[in-house]
Amino acid sequence: MQRKYLAVAILCTGASVGHAQSTVTLYGVVDANLEFANHLGAVPVAANGFNPGPSNNVFRMDSGGVSGSRWGLRGSEGLGGGLKAVFVLESGFNLETRT
DSSP: OHHHHHHHHHHHHHHHHHTOOEEEEEEEEOOEEEEEEOOGGGSOHHHHTSOOOTTOOEEEEEEOSSSOEEEEEEEEEEEETTEEEEEEEEEEEOTTTTO
């Protein structure tokens, strides 16, 4: 009879750990800039990476002006007994190439 009560006590303890508090946060940074330049005739095409064309004026979007664009998931899960598991999953992307 005591084994039955022990099994029930163990199952109840496991069930309370399953209800520990957890959090997940989705976050991200999109870093893009718009660039307009005129009279680029003095700058070689190889130096700036694009061909300004016959008018020597350029208007374009660029990715990563200050820092790279990225998104991620951050979270924590209470394990019980004052313990907590934390995780961070993060990935970067380029707005120009859409990768």
